[in-house]
Amino acid sequence: MSPTVGILVGSDADLTSVEGCTDRLDGYGVEFEVEVRDVHTNPESVSEYAGTARARGLKVLICAAGMAAHLAGTVAARTDLPVIGIPLSAGTLGGFDALLATVQMPEGSPVATVAINGAANAAVLAAQILALSDSELAERLEG
Numbered sequence: 216m217s218p219t220v221g222i223l224v225g226s227d228a229d230l231t232s233v234e235g236c237t238d239r240l241d242g243y244g245v246e247f248e249v250e251v252r253d254v255h256t257n258p259e260s261v262s263e264y265a266g267t268a269r270a271r272g273l274k275v276l277i278c279a280a281g282m283a284a285h286l287a288g289t290v291a292a293r294t295d296l297p298v299i300g301i302p303l304s305a306g307t308l309g310g311f312d313a314l315l316a317t318v319q320m321p322e323g324s325p326v327a328t329v330a331i332n333g334a335a336n337a338a339v340l341a342a343q344i345l346a347l348s349d350s351e352l353a354e355r356l357e358g
């Protein structure tokens with residue numbers, strides 16, 4: 216099956232921070248893909264990913280980044296798919312910078328933001344969204 220959840224992280228160093236998300240999605244039997252895309256060094260690559268996501272069968276996007284975390288907001292500006300943001304603790308401000316950068320989106324481009332390092336809840340939220348049109352997944356979530 217092709218993935219329904221696309222997970223982007225801003226850096227290779229962030230990959231371990233989304234393991235709580237990928238482990239949960241695995242447990243729910245949800246197919247996902249994980250890619251490293253950095254909007255600061257390669258904004259075109261982030262735009263391309265977000266702009267083609269729906270056509271490639273993705274239904275929910277999850278973006279995790281620390282510090283000046285513009286990744287989720289940029290993705291949200293380029294797609295109508297639901298976007299979940301995971302602010303990561305990194306640098307000197309403990310993730311508060313990433314939290315504000317992720318959550319404070321303008322009207323019309325929401326990012327559903329979980330807690331700092333809240334990777335597991337991002338998976339739960341993504342699965343809940345998918346379960347709206349997938350009764351078998353809904354049953355697995357209840358169980």
Ligand SMILES: Nc1c(C(=O)O)ncn1[C@@H]1O[C@H](COP(=O)(O)O)[C@@H](O)[C@H]1O
Pocket residue numbers: 224225226227228229252253254255279280281282283284285286287303305
């Ligand atoms: N906030 C972003 C974005 C982005 O928003 O696209 N890309 C990387 N980063 C963050 O910068 C920090 C250092 O990244 P590097 O490891 O690439 O130097 C990480 O916390 C990453 O999430």
